[in-house]
Amino acid sequence: MTSKQRSAPASLATVAAAAGVSIATVSRIVNGETRRASAETIERVRKAIAVVGYHPNHAGRTLRRRESRLVAMLAPNLDNPVMAAIAASTEAALRAAGYVMILCDTHDRPDLQDEYLNAMRSQVVRGYIMVASVPSAVLKDFVADGAPMVFVNRRPPFGRGAFVGIDNIKAGAEAADMLWSAGLRRCGVLAPAQGSSVTRDRLKGFCNRMRALGVTEIPKAEAAGRSHLEIGYEAARQLAARDGWLEGLMCVSDQIAYGAYRLARESGILVPERCRLVGIDGNPLNRWIAPWLRSIEVKYEDFGQPIVELLDHVWHGRGHAERIMPHGEA
C-alpha cells in the first residue's frame, strides 16, 4: 500500500527523517532493542516505517556485522529424491532458526563445488552444509581454515568435521538379512563403479553379514553411468550376462534397484518372484509404484533438525559432533 513505482527503496535514514529521530534509534527499534526506548518513540517509528515502506537491506547489516543469515547447502544432483528430501527438511529447520538457505547444485563435480564454495564465501554465508561432498582443493582450504561446516551422508574427505548420516555398514547388513530371511542364498550386489564411502560401507556391511551367514560367493557388478538408474541397469546386465539371473539382488540405492527392475522386465524376469530386489534409501514412491521393492528405509526428512543443531555446535565452538540417524525396514 505504500511502495512507489521503482523509486529508491526506503533506508533507515528515510524512516529517521519521517519520524524525526536518529537512524540509531530506528536501527535499535527495527532490531527489537525495545527495552530502552520510550513507548511514544517506538510508536512514532513504527508508523514511519509503515508510511515510507521500509524494508531492511541485509547488505548493510552484513557488511557491518561481518556475518549474514545465509547458509549454503552444496549438494550434487537436485533431482535425486534423497537430496530433495534433505534439502527440504534442512530448509525448513534453517528457516525456523531464522536463516535463509542457498542451495547449490554441484553436479558431483569438484570444479563446481569449488566455484560455489568461493561464491558462497563472497556472500559471507554463515555456514556450509556439504551433502555428499567430493574432495576438492578449495574444500580442503575451507576445512583447514575452520569454516563452519556440516557434512551429510558422506564423511568429510579431509580432516575431521561435523557429520550427519546413517550407519551404512549396518544398513548393508540388514539388506543381507532381508534376502536371507526370505530364504534366498544365491544373491548378488549391484553398485556404482568407484563409489563413495557410502557405497563402500553398504557393500562391506552386506558382504560381511552374508559371509557370517555362511555364504562364500557373492557375485558383484559395478557399473558407471550418469545416474544410479543407468548404473543399476548396466550393472544388472553385466551380472546377468556373467552369472545368469540370481535369486536376489542387493542394490546399493533404490535408484539402482529401479534400473535393475527395468532390465528384469525387459528380460521377462519376474520381480520379485523370480528375482527379488532389495534397496537402500526407502524412496517414498516405493509404496505407490514400486511395491516389488523392499528397501532399508532412511528418514531423510528428519535430517534437517540435527544438521542445524550440529551447525549450531560448530558456531559455538563446541567441536565436531556426529549424528548417526536411525534407519529401518520398509
Place this chain on the structure above:
Amino acid sequence: MTSKQRSAPASLATVAAAAGVSIATVSRIVNGETRRASAETIERVRKAIAVVGYHPNHAGRTLRRRESRLVAMLAPNLDNPVMAAIAASTEAALRAAGYVMILCDTHDRPDLQDEYLNAMRSQVVRGYIMVASVPSAVLKDFVADGAPMVFVNRRPPFGRGAFVGIDNIKAGAEAADMLWSAGLRRCGVLAPAQGSSVTRDRLKGFCNRMRALGVTEIPKAEAAGRSHLEIGYEAARQLAARDGWLEGLMCVSDQIAYGAYRLARESGILVPERCRLVGIDGNPLNRWIAPWLRSIEVKYEDFGQPIVELLDHVWHGRGHAERIMPHGEA
C-alpha cells in the same frame, strides 16, 4: 595455501597495502578493468592477491552498486520432480550467466511466499522466479512495484508478467487423443480439488476434445490431499465407488496417476489392460518403473534457458514476453 587460521579475511585494503597501490586500483583490476593499467601494476596486484588470499566480499559491492548477483526462485514443494527439474535447469542457466540462485520452498503457502519475498528483497536479489506462485499480499505489491519477475507454469495471479510454461489446454486435448486412439470411450478424469489454472486448463482441454469426439459424459473426481499422490488415490477411489472402474483415466499429473495406480493394484484392477492411465508431465522415472503409464511429456529440463532469457528481457525493460514450451507424447 595462503589462508590463515580464522584471521580477518583479506579486503581490498589488505591487497592494496601488500601491493603498494591504492584500493581503487586493486578494485579495477579485480573487476577486470584491465585496459587502463600498466602490466607491471597488474602483475604486482595479482601477486598480492594470491599472497594475502583475497576473496571479494559481495556485501560491500552490493551495498555500493545497489544490486547483487543473486536471483531468487520461489517454488512449492522441492521434492516434486517437476520442481526439481525446473530448479536444476534454471540453476545451471543462471550460473552460466554469472548469477547465483537462491531456492526457497514456499510449500504452496501464501504466508511463506510473502515471508520469502520480503527476505529476498532484503538480500537485494536482482530478480524473482516464481514457480507455481500463489496469490498473496506481498506478491501483489511486488508486481505493482514492477519488481523483476518471471512466472513459471502458473500465470501471474495479478496483472501481467513474463511467463514460461506449456499450453495446458493443448496438453489436455492430446491426453484425450491418447485414450481415444486406443479405442477407449468411457473415460474419466482425476484432478485436485480447487486446482490452479494449470489443472483447469488441462481439464478444459481434455473435456473439450472429448466432446468434440462425441463423448457426452465425462465422469470426474476431484480430491484434496497433501500431495498429488494422495489426491490421485483418493480421487480414483471416489470415482470407482461412483462409476466403477472405467476403461481409461486421464490424470492431471503423473503423480496423480501414481496414486490411481496404487488403488488399482490394491483393487486387483490390471493397469493398463483393464484400466488405462494417461498422465501429464512425463516424469523421467516412468520408463524405468512405470511403463504402464502413458504421459504427455514436458521437458522441464529445458525451462532454465528461456526463464533466464525472459529475466533478461525484464531487466532491460523490454516488456513481458511469454515462452510457450513444446510438449510431446511419451
Place this chain on the structure above:
DNA sequence: CTGAAAGCGCTTACAG
C-alpha cells in the same frame, strides 16, 4: 532514553 560518529568493503566519478 537518544544521538553523533566511526567504520564494515566496495565502486566510481573526478582530478591529476
Place this chain on the structure above:
DNA sequence: CTGAAAGCGCTTACAG
C-alpha cells in the same frame, strides 16, 4: 595510468 574521497545502509560503542 593512478589515487583521494565520497557514499551505499547498517550497527554499535560512547557520550550525554
